[in-house]
Amino acid sequence: LRARAEEIERLGISVLVLTFESRAMAERYARETELEWPLLIDASRAAYRDYGMRRGAAWEIWNPVWWGRYIELMVRGRRLHAPTGDVYQLGGDVLIDPVGRIALHRVERGPADRPPVEHLLEPVRREASHG
């Protein structure tokens, strides 16, 4: 997603990243990754629940299919930290249209299950082509 940040901005999409972890952890992550978007702290996970972000089952979280993704991140230079938060909480993506309605809703199937960026942008492109 971050590799396409300029394109995302050109399409008129604002991005907010949410975490349920502590402020200290969030600040460290934003600093170390030089995150270009606001990192919101949802310690109670109320927004996670309201947006349908579920907790995964053990077989989903510890599935070896995801290990390769972590290795890929490390090869790309990402410094990974031991988890301090709830490792069973899954993330996901929600795209909200300009009138405040949900246009895309996706919950991860596992820890490293990230969608192709094009999938996230598709509703915006579709609307633009009809507009």
Add this chain to the structure above:
Amino acid sequence: MTRPLIGAAAPHFELPDTRGRAHRPGDYRGRWLLLVFHRHLH
């Protein structure tokens, strides 16, 4: 919990970012808004 559905109004929240600034989905009305819910940070 009600799972948000495609086409439903986005649930409200007000959350601070790491700089202390509050954000609400309604602040972004008129633009597309992508919410990226992170797993634990690593």
